[in-house]
Structures are given as C-alpha cells and as structure tokens.
Amino acid sequence: MLVSMKETMAKAKREGYCIPGVAVENEIVVRAAIAAAEEKNSPIILISVPTANPDILYFGRIVGDLALRAKVPVSICQDHGATFEQAMMAIRAGFSDVMVDRSSLPFEENxxxxxxxxxxxxxxGVGVEAELGHVGVASNYAEDAADDTLTRPEEALRYIxxxxxxxxxxxxxxxxxxYPKGFxxxxxFDLLKELNEKLPVPLVLHGGSGTGDENLRKAAKLGACKLNISNDLKRAIVNKVGELSNVYRLWPTVFEAYKAETIHYIDVLGSADKA
Ligand SMILES: [Zn+2]
Known part of the structure; x- marks a missing residue:
C-alpha cells in the first residue's frame, strides 16, 4: 500500500526503529526494494532525486502502481528537491512525500x-521532509561534518x-x-538522542552508506527513523555484476543484489516485522 512516510516514521519513532530509505531510479530496483520489504514484512521508503529518472510523471506511475500493489507500506519520497517546481512535479507524479533541501541557505530563507x-x-496530503544543519559529502568529511554544520536542538525546534x-x-x-577507504x-550519538527527545517530529539520517552496521544499529535505537542509502546499493550491484560470466544473468543479478542489500539494511535498522 502507498502511505506517506510521516505515518510509518511516526510509528518508528514511537517504537524505536528505523526504516531504510533506498534510492531508486528505475523499475527493476523499485521491484527489488518492494520484494525485500515484503519478504521481511517491513515498511520501506523509496527515495528518488529529481535527476534520477528522465521522466518523473511516467516514473511516478510505475512506482505508484507497484506501491499500491505491495503488501507492506511503501512511501515514495522525492529526495533533495531543490526548487519549488521540482516539489510540485513530484506531487503531481504521485509521490507521497517530498524532501525539500534548503540547508545551504540561512535559517530564515530556508x-x-x-x-x-x-x-x-x-x-x-503529501508529507514534507526538511533539513536543518547541513549534511555534506563524505569525500570532504573534515570540512563538511565540522561542528558548525551540525543541527542545533533549540534552532531545530523553532524551525519545525x-x-x-x-x-x-x-x-x-x-x-x-x-567515505575514504577504511574511514x-x-x-x-549524544546529539541525535537529544534531538529525538526534544523535537516533535521523526528524524532522518542522510549518508547511510559506509557508516558501519554497529553505528547504524545504535542510531536506529537513539532516534533515527529513516536512513537514506544510495551508494552501498549501487556498490552491491556493481560487485555482483562484475562477477558475472553469463551476460543473460545481468538483470536478475541487478535485482538480487539490490534486494539482498536492502534486506541487510532492514535487519540492521530493526524494521523487519514492523509493516
Ligand atoms: Zn541526502
């Protein structure tokens, strides 16, 4: 069924687990994500940046139809929408949620x-995810994760x-x-816990790939209710496809690799049997 993630995440906040937000760009990975969620009886959130698919209205019909037919709650969230128009197109395309990223702007403008x-x-009836503080890029970690980019609880409360x-x-x-290899x-975690206790809405972590399973288990318990994952899913596909000798196994391999990686995250984040 298609539901806004504000509903599934509210339940996750109450019960203390986290739902994978998996990046999707085409039909095959949408099917793989939903198959993983159904196998684990988990809610799932499909995230998609505005540039992920060249035709958002057509893509929205495919994803929406598959979500409606799913046996578990499926949400479709535009990820990092940068303009008003992008958000409106996602809504028109049938997305259940939009993530509006204005985190590089000053507070008032954001x-x-x-x-x-x-x-x-x-x-x-569409949900909105916003961002305060700024999640940067892993290759520039020292600068992008410096203390002045972190979310401040009092400011976040006023923002909400x-x-x-x-x-x-x-x-x-x-x-x-x-992240750089081995990093x-x-x-x-202290800040995550404080934000979860002080803020009335469920929290999202971006940049889940490479964070480490132990860290993620802990984050899920301390108040992360959605974890965005993109890089690890693509890496899993590339690795499995790289091992292929039979080219006719290409698409089944893409499907299986994406599904297996999604199941891994469902297990780590504790959302199995929470559908
Ligand atoms: Zn992000």
Missing amino acids: AAQVKEIVKVAHAV EETGCDTLAVAVGTAHGA EPHIR
Whole structure:
C-alpha cells in the first residue's frame, strides 16, 4: 500500500526503529526494494532525486502502481528537491512525500521556502521532509561534518514550528556518498538522542552508506527513523555484476543484489516485522 512516510516514521519513532530509505531510479530496483520489504514484512521508503529518472510523471506511475500493489507500506519520497517546481512535479507524479533541501541557505530563507511548499503539500496530503544543519559529502568529511554544520536542538525546534515540516533531516556526523577507504564517520550519538527527545517530529539520517552496521544499529535505537542509502546499493550491484560470466544473468543479478542489500539494511535498522 502507498502511505506517506510521516505515518510509518511516526510509528518508528514511537517504537524505536528505523526504516531504510533506498534510492531508486528505475523499475527493476523499485521491484527489488518492494520484494525485500515484503519478504521481511517491513515498511520501506523509496527515495528518488529529481535527476534520477528522465521522466518523473511516467516514473511516478510505475512506482505508484507497484506501491499500491505491495503488501507492506511503501512511501515514495522525492529526495533533495531543490526548487519549488521540482516539489510540485513530484506531487503531481504521485509521490507521497517530498524532501525539500534548503540547508545551504540561512535559517530564515530556508524556513520561508520550506513553509511555502508545506502549505501546498499538506493541502493534498503529501508529507514534507526538511533539513536543518547541513549534511555534506563524505569525500570532504573534515570540512563538511565540522561542528558548525551540525543541527542545533533549540534552532531545530523553532524551525519545525515555523515550517510545519513533518520529518527532519539532521546533521549529526554522517555525510553523503562514499567515505575514504577504511574511514568510519564520527557520529554524535549524544546529539541525535537529544534531538529525538526534544523535537516533535521523526528524524532522518542522510549518508547511510559506509557508516558501519554497529553505528547504524545504535542510531536506529537513539532516534533515527529513516536512513537514506544510495551508494552501498549501487556498490552491491556493481560487485555482483562484475562477477558475472553469463551476460543473460545481468538483470536478475541487478535485482538480487539490490534486494539482498536492502534486506541487510532492514535487519540492521530493526524494521523487519514492523509493516
Ligand atoms: Zn541526502
């Protein structure tokens, strides 16, 4: 069934687990993600950046139809929408949620732009994820995860009240993309716990890939309710496809690799049997 992630994440916040937000770009990985969620009886959130698919209206029909037929709750969230128009197109395409990233703007401007989209989205039952603090890129970790980029609890509380956003992506030390080999990010679990206790909405962690299973288990228990994963899924596909000798096994291999990696994250994050 297709449901807004604000509903499945509210349950995750109450019960203390985290739902994988897996990046999707085409039909085959959407099918793999839903198959993984059904096998584990887990809710799932499909995330998709505006550039992921060249035709969002057509893609929205495919994803929406598959989500409606799923036996578990499936949410479709535009990831890192950068303009008002992108958010509106996602809503028109049938997405259940939009993530509006204005985290590189000053507070007031960020809040004003998000508030405008929240008003439209809520009018048609679509959830909004916003971001305060700034989650940078892993290859530039020292600068992008510096203390001044982290989410500040008091500011975040005011931000949620001003914007009316349903869920909030927070910066607590993770970063987008792949970390340098052997590198493990320093996650501020104390800050995550404090944000979860003080803020009325469920929290999202971006940059889940390469964070380490132990770190993620802990983050799920301390208040992360959605973990965005992209790099690890693609890496799993590339590795399995690289081992192939029979080229006719290409698409089944893509499906199986993506599904297996999604199942791994469902197990780590504790969302199995929470559908
Ligand atoms: Zn992100």
